[in-house]
Amino acid sequence: MRLRITPRDTSFFDLLAELASHLVVGSQLLGEILGASKADRKAIGKKISEAENAADDVTHTIMRQLNSTFVTPLDRDDIAGLASALDDCMDHMEEAADLIVLYKLEEIPRKVSDQVSVLQRCSELTAEAMPHLRQMNDLSEYWVEINRLENQADKAHRKLLAQMFDEVQDPIQLMKIKEVVETLETAADAFEKVANMVETIALKES
Amino acid sequence: MRLRITPRDTSFFDLLAELASHLVVGSQLLGEILGASKADRKAIGKKISEAENAADDVTHTIMRQLNSTFVTPLDRDDIAGLASALDDCMDHMEEAADLIVLYKLEEIPRKVSDQVSVLQRCSELTAEAMPHLRQMNDLSEYWVEINRLENQADKAHRKLLAQMFDEVQDPIQLMKIKEVVETLETAADAFEKVANMVETIALKES
Amino acid sequence: MRLRITPRDTSFFDLLAELASHLVVGSQLLGEILGASKADRKAIGKKISEAENAADDVTHTIMRQLNSTFVTPLDRDDIAGLASALDDCMDHMEEAADLIVLYKLEEIPRKVSDQVSVLQRCSELTAEAMPHLRQMNDLSEYWVEINRLENQADKAHRKLLAQMFDEVQDPIQLMKIKEVVETLETAADAFEKVANMVETIALKES
Numbered sequence: 346m347r348l349r350i351t352p353r354d355t356s357f358f359d360l361l362a363e364l365a366s367h368l369v370v371g372s373q374l375l376g377e378i379l380g381a382s383k384a385d386r387k388a389i390g391k392k393i394s395e396a397e398n399a400a401d402d403v404t405h406t407i408m409r410q411l412n413s414t415f416v417t418p419l420d421r422d423d424i425a426g427l428a429s430a431l432d433d434c435m436d437h438m439e440e441a442a443d444l445i446v447l448y449k450l451e452e453i454p455r456k457v458s459d460q461v462s463v464l465q466r467c468s469e470l471t472a473e474a475m476p477h478l479r480q481m482n483d484l485s486e487y488w489v490e491i492n493r494l495e496n497q498a499d500k501a502h503r504k505l506l507a508q509m510f511d512e513v514q515d516p517i518q519l520m521k522i523k524e525v526v527e528t529l530e531t532a533a534d535a536f537e538k539v540a541n542m543v544e545t546i547a548l549k550e551s
Numbered sequence: 552m553r554l555r556i557t558p559r560d561t562s563f564f565d566l567l568a569e570l571a572s573h574l575v576v577g578s579q580l581l582g583e584i585l586g587a588s589k590a591d592r593k594a595i596g597k598k599i600s601e602a603e604n605a606a607d608d609v610t611h612t613i614m615r616q617l618n619s620t621f622v623t624p625l626d627r628d629d630i631a632g633l634a635s636a637l638d639d640c641m642d643h644m645e646e647a648a649d650l651i652v653l654y655k656l657e658e659i660p661r662k663v664s665d666q667v668s669v670l671q672r673c674s675e676l677t678a679e680a681m682p683h684l685r686q687m688n689d690l691s692e693y694w695v696e697i698n699r700l701e702n703q704a705d706k707a708h709r710k711l712l713a714q715m716f717d718e719v720q721d722p723i724q725l726m727k728i729k730e731v732v733e734t735l736e737t738a739a740d741a742f743e744k745v746a747n748m749v750e751t752i753a754l755k756e757s
Numbered sequence: 758m759r760l761r762i763t764p765r766d767t768s769f770f771d772l773l774a775e776l777a778s779h780l781v782v783g784s785q786l787l788g789e790i791l792g793a794s795k796a797d798r799k800a801i802g803k804k805i806s807e808a809e810n811a812a813d814d815v816t817h818t819i820m821r822q823l824n825s826t827f828v829t830p831l832d833r834d835d836i837a838g839l840a841s842a843l844d845d846c847m848d849h850m851e852e853a854a855d856l857i858v859l860y861k862l863e864e865i866p867r868k869v870s871d872q873v874s875v876l877q878r879c880s881e882l883t884a885e886a887m888p889h890l891r892q893m894n895d896l897s898e899y900w901v902e903i904n905r906l907e908n909q910a911d912k913a914h915r916k917l918l919a920q921m922f923d924e925v926q927d928p929i930q931l932m933k934i935k936e937v938v939e940t941l942e943t944a945a946d947a948f949e950k951v952a953n954m955v956e957t958i959a960l961k962e963s
Contacts, residue, residue, distance in 0.1 A: 412754055422751055429747070440709070447713035503852070507859035516722040516928040520729070523932070524712075541841070545834055548824055618960055628957055635953065646915070653919035722928040726935070 357417065357424050358479045360407050364431045365472040367400040371438045372468040376461050378442050379453055390446040397439040404432045419478070423546050430539045431471070437532035438464060441525055448521040454512075456505045457522075460529040463498045467491055467536035474543065484547050491540035495533050502530045563623065563630050564685045566613050570637045571678035573606040577644045578674040582667050584648050585659055596652040603645040610638045625684070629752050636745045637677070643738035644670060647731055654727040660718075662711045663728075666735040669704045673697055673742035680749065690753050697746035701739050708736045769829065769836050770891045772819050776843045777884035779812040783850045784880040788873050790854050791865055802858040809851040816844045831890070835958050842951045843883070849944035850876060853937055860933040866924075868917045869934075872941040875910045879903055879948035886955065893959050903952035907945050914942045 371393055378389045407428040411421055418424075445453070474487040505526060513519040577599055584595045613634040617627055624630075651659070680693040711732060719725040783805055790801045819840040823833055830836075857865070886899040917938060925931040 408750070408754075421755060425751055425754065443709055444713075447709055448716060503855055503859055507856075510860060510929060510933060516932070517716060517725065519929065519932070520722070520725070521716060544820070545837055548820075548837065549833060614956070614960070627961055631957055631960065649915055650919075653915055654922060723922060723931065726928070726931070727922060 357407065357410070357419070358476060360403055360410070361424075361427060361431065361478065362472065362475040364400055364403040364407070364428060365468070365475045367396050367403070368431065368434050368438070368468040369465075369472050371396040371400070371435055372461065372465040375438050375442055376458070376465060378445055379458050379461060383449060383451075386446050390442050393439050393442040397435050400432055400435040404428045419546060419550070423542075423549075427539065427542055427546070430535065430542055434468075434471075434532060434535040434539065437528055437535050441528040441532060444521075444525050444528060448525070450521060450525070451518075453525070454505065454509060454522065456501070456508075457526060457529065459501060460498060460505075460526065460533070463494050464529065464532055464536070467494060467533065470494075471536060471539060478543070478546075481547050481550055484543060488540040488544045491536055495537040498530065498533045502526060502533075563613065563616070563625070564682060566609055566616070567630075567633060567637065567684065568678065568681040570606055570609040570613070570634060571674070571681045573602050573609070574637065574640050574644070574674040575671075575678050577602040577606070577641055578667065578671040581644050581648055582664070582671060584651055585664050585667060589655060589657075592652050596648050599645050599648040603641050606638055606641040610634045625752060625756070629748075629755075633745065633748055633752070636741065636748055640674075640677075640738060640741040640745065643734055643741050647734040647738060650727075650731050650734060654731070656727060656731070657724075659731070660711065660715060660728065662707070662714075663732060663735065665707060666704060666711075666732065666739070669700050670735065670738055670742070673700060673739065676700075677742060677745060684749070684752075687753050687756055690749060694746040694750045697742055701743040704736065704739045708732060708739075769819065769822070769831070770888060772815055772822070773836075773839060773843065773890065774884065774887040776812055776815040776819070776840060777880070777887045779808050779815070780843065780846050780850070780880040781877075781884050783808040783812075783847055784873065784877040787850055787854055788870070788877060790857055791870050791873060795861060795863075798858050802854050805851050805854040809847050812844055812847040816840045831958060831962065835954075835961075839951065839954055839958070842947065842954055846880075846883075846944060846947040846951065849940055849947050853940040853944060856933075856937050856940060860937070862933060862937070863930075865937070866917065866921060866934065868913070868920075869938060869941065871913060872910060872917075872938065872945070875906050876941065876944055876948070879906060879945065882906075883948060883951060890955070890958075893962055896955060896959050900952040900956045903948055907949040910942065910945045914938060914945075 374389055374393045374396065378386055378393070381389055408425060411417065411424055470487055470490055474484060477483050477487070506523065509519060509522060509526070513522065580595055580599045580602065584592055584599070587595055614631060617623065617630055676693055676696055680690060683689050683693070712729065715725060715728060715732070719728065786801055786805045786808065790798055790805070793801055820837060823829065823837055882899055882902055886896060889895050889899070918935065921931060921934060921938070925934065
């Protein structure tokens with residue numbers, strides 16, 4: 346029998362990367378729900394909830410492991426903060442999906458899918474960035490690009506709202522769509538928060 | 552005459568517990584305002600404002616005392632952060648009460664009282680948890696339970712909104728109720744932030 | 758040729774003061790846009806965007822300089838946090854201006870200009886406070902006054918909303934104005950966050 350003296354494979358970096366991978370799945374499903382018929386939305390919404398539960402589980406594993414690990418590769422509260430910020434991204438995407446199901450929206454403005462494309466790109470960039478935390482290298486492109494995407498999304502979202510105010514006649518319908526659009530924008534903000542957190546950590550560790 | 556060499560009774564832990572006790576009062580009054588006639592709401596709203604002022608006073612006492620104390624039992628900014636997060640819970644509950652008074656709501660959907668019950672439970676749990684900060688013991692049950700309550704409240708609040716969209720015909724009435732419901736949800740979020748902060752502090756101090 | 762051995766003139770304190778000076782410009786332009794005809798709003802909105810870009814540039818300079826400076830006069834993440842919080846004030850003011858342009862609002866309730874006056878006062882107080890960070894003196898009046906202004910603004914904003922709900926008949930018009938009013942309130946909150954951050958820093962450094 347061999348002693349295991351190397352650390353466990355699932356390090357904090359691996360766990361953060363795993364957490365981010367659930368965001369990629371969630372954002373893909375969010376794209377699917379937009380294109381789906383009202384009848385199919387519920388089933389896709391359920392899959393997003395499963396992705397959210399999976400993300401929750403990883404977050405709790407990270408927190409528990411932080412609690413029982415003596416030496417951590419980054420500051421304890423940076424790891425905890427990052428895990429919780431990644432989890433927030435998932436929560437807002439899941440909320441948007443849930444609202445689409447619950448509000449039984451007839452028509453979703455086509456530009457909403459541009460918002461979801463941004464979230465998909467943010468998820469991918471974030472998942473690619475996590476492994477680089479280990480060496481703190483090549484991260485500046487990531488946060489610059491996320492900030493650029495979020496700025497772009499922010500302008501697009503305001504124009505979309507203004508356009509909806511002109512086009513949608515039924516105020517109640519308008520309120521529903523507005524809330525979906527704003528929840529998607531909050532999800533994009535959440536990705537920006539992760540990127541800013543990574544920037545701050547890199548600053549501190551450099 | 553005896554010299555007083557022991558520290559003052561009102562330690563930071565006592566002050567945080569006192570602050571949390573105002574949240575218990577506030578959440579009870581919030582329950583009362585829901586059941587009250589429109590004529591009685593104003594008087595109850597005034598009592599909630601008083602509870603909010605009392606919470607403000609304790610928060611300022613904590614900040615002043617932090618400023619004049621050399622050795623603190625927890626990190627200075629953790630105590631400041633916790634006081635300010637507790638104060639936020641109160642502010643959101645007071646805001647919800649104020650909106651109920653100002654908007655002269657005719658009918659408040661019955662499920663809103665479920666939201667307030669959650670806030671009452673959160674207040675009690677938070678007030679019970681504060682004294683345990685001293686020894687950092689038995690706190691994990693508290694934050695797990697608050698997180699569970701908040702998740703539950705979050706799902707319930709979305710379903711409530713969807714139901715209101717189906718039932719309330721007048722869009723302006725709908726906007727008013729929606730804002731009250733969302734402010735109550737923000738208050739529940741604020742309790743979760745306190746719990747997460749306690750978890751982070753416990754993590755760091757352990 | 759003389760060697761330059763003194764540090765560069767643009768210290769972090771100067772940069773933070775410069776950042777705050779853009780807030781003063783932004784809040785002045787926000788006042789102008791309220792009084793302007795619909796035709797003139799776009800041009801003023803563009804000037805606010807320019808002020809926002811200028812603020813962004815200073816923020817990035819601060820972040821870059823933090824990255825390349827070995828000894829900083831305050832904690833690295835306090836400077837980063839403060840820069841980012843000041844930048845948030847600008848972003849919310851710019852967002853409010855952008856919404857006023859995009860929503861082509863016919864009439865803006867007169868009390869909205871009270872909200873903007875508060876933002877102008879907050880900007881001035883913040884710009885005056887920044888140079889005092891160097892010696893950490895005379896700052897308590899600043900944060901007490903900002904907190905007082907924000908509390909006042911918060912009450913005023915709720916009353917304004919309640920009044921609008923009574924007066925504005927068209928729900929879509931109401932939704933537009935409500936969003937402008939709430940964005941201005943978020944800007945006031947952002948100034949309070951800066952003040953609270955300054956208070957926490959002063960507490961820590963004292």
